[in-house]
Amino acid sequence: MNKQPVSYLQTDSRWAKISYSAKGESTNIGASGCGPTSAAMLLATLTGKSITPKDTCAWSLDHGFKACNQGTYYTYFVPQFAAYGLTCKRLNTTNLYGNPNSDIHEQAIKLLKAGWYLIACMGKGNWTSSGHFVVVWWADGVFYINDPASQKTERLRGDAYTFRSQVKYYFAIDARAYNGQAEQEEKMTQDKFNEMMDTYLEQLAAQEPGDWSKEDREWAEKLGLVQGDDNGKKAYKTPLTKEQAVVLLHRFQDLK
Numbered sequence: 001m002n003k004q005p006v007s008y009l010q011t012d013s014r015w016a017k018i019s020y021s022a023k024g025e026s027t028n029i030g031a032s033g034c035g036p037t038s039a040a041m042l043l044a045t046l047t048g049k050s051i052t053p054k055d056t057c058a059w060s061l062d063h064g065f066k067a068c069n070q071g072t073y074y075t076y077f078v079p080q081f082a083a084y085g086l087t088c089k090r091l092n093t094t095n096l097y098g099n100p101n102s103d104i105h106e107q108a109i110k111l112l113k114a115g116w117y118l119i120a121c122m123g124k125g126n127w128t129s130s131g132h133f134v135v136v137w138w139a140d141g142v143f144y145i146n147d148p149a150s151q152k153t154e155r156l157r158g159d160a161y162t163f164r165s166q167v168k169y170y171f172a173i174d175a176r177a178y179n180g181q182a183e184q185e186e187k188m189t190q191d192k193f194n195e196m197m198d199t200y201l202e203q204l205a206a207q208e209p210g211d212w213s214k215e216d217r218e219w220a221e222k223l224g225l226v227q228g229d230d231n232g233k234k235a236y237k238t239p240l241t242k243e244q245a246v247v248l249l250h251r252f253q254d255l256k
Contacts, residue, residue, distance in 0.1 A: 002117060002137040002179050005045040008053055010037040010148045015054040022066040029057050035072030035133040036060050037148035038119045039080050042135060045117075046178050047084055053148075056080065071131055077119060077171045091170040097123040100164035108170045112138035115181030117173045125166040127155055201238060209236040225251050 010016065016030030029037070036056035043051040060066055065076035074090065081088035091111075092104045108118055118136040122128050127147065134155075135146035143163075147155045209217065217236065220226045225248060240248075 002112065002115065002139055002175065004139070005117060005135060005137055005146060006041045007146045008037050008041050008148060010034055010053055015052060018054055018057070020057045020061065020066060022068040024068050029053055032071055033057050034148045035076060038133045038135050039077060041146055042117050042173050043084055046086055046175055059083065074121070074169060081173055087174040089172050091172055095168050097168045098165060100161055104170065105164050111172045112136065112143060115176035115179035117175045119171040119173065120167045121169040123166050123168045126162055127166065223255060
């Protein structure tokens with residue numbers, strides 16, 4: 001489960017008319033800043049700092065990530081999050097548009113459930129007429145959307161199949177520590193693992209062998225290939241160690 005992230009609109013009057021123009025064009029955050037605005041939502045959420053679309057758009061321009069007469073280059077997100085010490089990875093390089101059954105969608109959902117956030121690049125349809133970035137998060141078994149250009153219900157709680165049909169690319173941001181998932185994973189220590197394995201082996205050894213091996217067991221015991229342990233038990237359900245294997249082979253050689 002994700003905590004609800006900060007929500008920004010690129011059309012907010014505080015920054016909508018600020019220039020977001022590459023060389024050779026004239027545009028602003030309100031018209032073209034969906035990518036950096038989506039990044040700003042998650043950066044503000046994960047750092048606790050007052051990071052706004054004004055800041056992220058300026059960073060994008062300074063580092064050459066604004067495409068002339070288009071939006072923001074896909075290569076923007078990984079270095080933008082890295083600048084704040086956060087991990088972002090692009091999940092696919094092949095366009096998923098019109099492919100709702102791709103395994104990439106399942107990978108994206110799995111990451112959401114594990115505490116990551118997503119930024120999705122949407123294609124033509126419910127969210128855009130060309131291309132548009134939105135934030136995706138997960139809570140109570142449902143995916144939610146922070147759309148930097150809209151507050152319409154159909155764009156914040158879009159139909160899952162429609163969404164999967166119209167998404168083009170996914171970018172995943174590691175927020176497990178923020179969402180409490182990393183802490184749970186770190187509880188598995190070596191000592192804890194050893195304890196769990198010892199318990200498993202004890203339970204395994206306590207199980208009775210199956211009827212299908214009865215004749216073979218009686219044969220091996222009669223020849224002395226298998227003997228009881230210190231407690232007079234023959235644990236057939238425990239793994240065979242190298243030490244036990246060489247003893248078994250030696251006994252078999254003596255019999256021959």
